[in-house]
Amino acid sequence: LDWSYMMDRRHGELLVDVGISFTPRSPDVPVVGVWRLDALEASFGAGGYKRGEIHHHNMLSRYGALQAEMQQERSQQTHIAFRSTYNLYYESIRTNNNQANFASDSDAYKLSPSYMAECFDIMKVVDHCKGKTYGVRDEYRVSGHAARIMLDNIESKAIQYLQSDPILWIPSTIWFELIRRRVREIQRTQISIVKKNPPNLGILTGLLNHMLRSTTSTPIIYDSHVRESLTLLEYRNVLETAGMFFLQDFDINSDTCLEEVQQIDDVNVLGLMGVTAKAQRDRAVGRMDAWRSNESESKDYPLGRTPTWTSLKTAILHSPGTIMREWSWTSRMSNIQLTVGRLVVMFTRHMWLMLTQEVMKGIIPYPNSLYDAMKCWTITSIDDTLASVAFEACNAGLHDHTGVTPGRLGPKSRAFVDRCSLFFPDPDAPHKSNAQWCLLWEGDGYIAEFHRTMKTLDGDQQESLKQGLRDVFSELHCLPASGARVWIQKKDAIVFITNPAFYRIDRIGRGGESQRRAPRARR
Numbered sequence: 001l002d003w004s005y006m007m008d009r010r011h012g013e014l015l016v017d018v019g020i021s022f023t024p025r026s027p028d029v030p031v032v033g034v035w036r037l038d039a040l041e042a043s044f045g046a047g048g049y050k051r052g053e054i055h056h057h058n059m060l061s062r063y064g065a066l067q068a069e070m071q072q073e074r075s076q077q078t079h080i081a082f083r084s085t086y087n088l089y090y091e092s093i094r095t096n097n098n099q100a101n102f103a104s105d106s107d108a109y110k111l112s113p114s115y116m117a118e119c120f121d122i123m124k125v126v127d128h129c130k131g132k133t134y135g136v137r138d139e140y141r142v143s144g145h146a147a148r149i150m151l152d153n154i155e156s157k158a159i160q161y162l163q164s165d166p167i168l169w170i171p172s173t174i175w176f177e178l179i180r181r182r183v184r185e186i187q188r189t190q191i192s193i194v195k196k197n198p199p200n201l202g203i204l205t206g207l208l209n210h211m212l213r214s215t216t217s218t219p220i221i222y223d224s225h226v227r228e229s230l231t232l233l234e235y236r237n238v239l240e241t242a243g244m245f246f247l248q249d250f251d252i253n254s255d256t257c258l259e260e261v262q263q264i265d266d267v268n269v270l271g272l273m274g275v276t277a278k279a280q281r282d283r284a285v286g287r288m289d290a291w292r293s294n295e296s297e298s299k300d301y302p303l304g305r306t307p308t309w310t311s312l313k314t315a316i317l318h319s320p321g322t323i324m325r326e327w328s329w330t331s332r333m334s335n336i337q338l339t340v341g342r343l344v345v346m347f348t349r350h351m352w353l354m355l356t357q358e359v360m361k362g363i364i365p366y367p368n369s370l371y372d373a374m375k376c377w378t379i380t381s382i383d384d385t386l387a388s389v390a391f392e393a394c395n396a397g398l399h400d401h402t403g404v405t406p407g408r409l410g411p412k413s414r415a416f417v418d419r420c421s422l423f424f425p426d427p428d429a430p431h432k433s434n435a436q437w438c439l440l441w442e443g444d445g446y447i448a449e450f451h452r453t454m455k456t457l458d459g460d461q462q463e464s465l466k467q468g469l470r471d472v473f474s475e476l477h478c479l480p481a482s483g484a485r486v487w488i489q490k491k492d493a494i495v496f497i498t499n500p501a502f503y504r505i506d507r508i509g510r511g512g513e514s515q516r517r518a519p520r521a522r523r
Contacts, residue, residue, distance in 0.1 A: 306509025
């Protein structure tokens with residue numbers, strides 16, 4: 001080279017690209033070199049470069065490439081204009097025009113032949129690279145004078161720079177298999193979501209295709225919906241915490257697969273996906289609405305709206321929580337008289353204190369308010385308190401429009417509002433001779449206290465008190481299956497009657513109609 005002529009400024013300003021490649025001699029185990037971004041940032045910072053552009057290769061947090069211009073004042077001193085570092089494995093998949101081309105999002109949306117072929121071509125290329133070694137490169141754009149100095153000292157400076165351990169060397173089989181597998185799994189995911197056709201298929205396609213392009217390059221994000229999706233997914237945070245970007249909450253079985261991103265494709269996204277995208281989106285929205293309706297029906301009526309009496313009894317016995325709605329405090333209970341609340345609290349305390357410790361597995365309930373007392377009679381509280389429980393169904397109020405309860409054998413059950421008189425009998429009611437009941441009728445028992453309270457009231461006040469008690473009983477989840485005895489046991493299990501007002505059914509049905517359960521969504 002005629003350096004004297006080239007460096008003569010009368011002929012123009014000379015700028016030269018000086019590149020240093022680092023490629024190890026590794027004949028036995030082919031390796032791939034990738035720059036450590038922390039080392040690059042430290043080197044660029046010490047050199048006085050501008051912030052530059054970081055490239056996260058294959059969406060890895062700590063490995064990739066960096067390019068930056070030199071600050072103007074510093075550039076005048078060093079004669080260095082620009083520095084670029086990159087990984088040479090890119091040469092294996094670089095196109096002839098050095099443009100990172102890939103199938104469009106609309107091709108991926110339709111799973112077009114060009115999209116499928118592009119994915120398989122990438123996998124084929126990287127698979128063939130597993131037996132080759134690829135290093136890294138560090139390039140500087142400098143003046144002719146600086147280039148002469150660099151070339152005279154390049155080997156010693158390169159060796160000195162390597163001592164900072166700026167490069168990670170990975171066996172080629174591992175690196176290229178990582179790329180191949182990631183491409184394949186993203187492609188498989190795209191195929192799955194196209195078959196599923198969620199209402200945000202365009203949003204998901206743009207995101208997955210960006211991840212696919214990022215396996216071999218660092219693509220510029222032109223579409224705003226992809227930038228928005230990455231922001232909603234906290235791309236930077238995931239990169240830093242996981243070391244690589246993943247769709248951590250992606251669920252192919254959910255309605256929209258990824259809850260964090262936009263749930264329905266808008267007109268801008270549909271325009272990018274092609275002319276048939278809107279009709280496809282509308283079908284997905286309609287299907288999702290139908291699924292939600294069916295799922296809501298199934299949740300509200302797990303046995304169907306009109307199960308048989310036999311199936312209802314079985315469900316209550318084995319899994320009452322599935323067929324009964326949860327108990328909740330209603331506004332009507334907030335207006336209950338204080339006397340009613342006091343009596344219900346006494347009733348609850350005295351009833352539970354009658355049981356021995358042998359049948360308990362939890363703490364004996366001792367409520368201090370009407371809310372606490374009513375909560376003691378929920379299936380959850382009862383199951384947590386007793387070692388063995390048997391819940392039974394009640395058919396009160398479950399008759400059809402003719403007044404018949406299909407499938408019911410034996411007498412009609414007493415409604416919970418009517419059971420109030422069993423536990424709070426009138427003062428002139430026949431005295432029960434059973435020893436358990438006697439404890440409650442006499443002395444400090446709650447029934448005795450109820451009778452004493454009734455005697456202090458006039459007729460209207462007595463009726464108001466009894467009505468308040470009936471209102472409370474109508475909203476209790478369960479009650480002991482009391483009769484001649486206060487507590488009844490069957491095979492060591494304490495028996496409770498459940499309140500039909502909480503059943504997730506409309507009524508008892510006949511055999512044929514009861515089998516028509518709520519349809520379940522197919523996926």
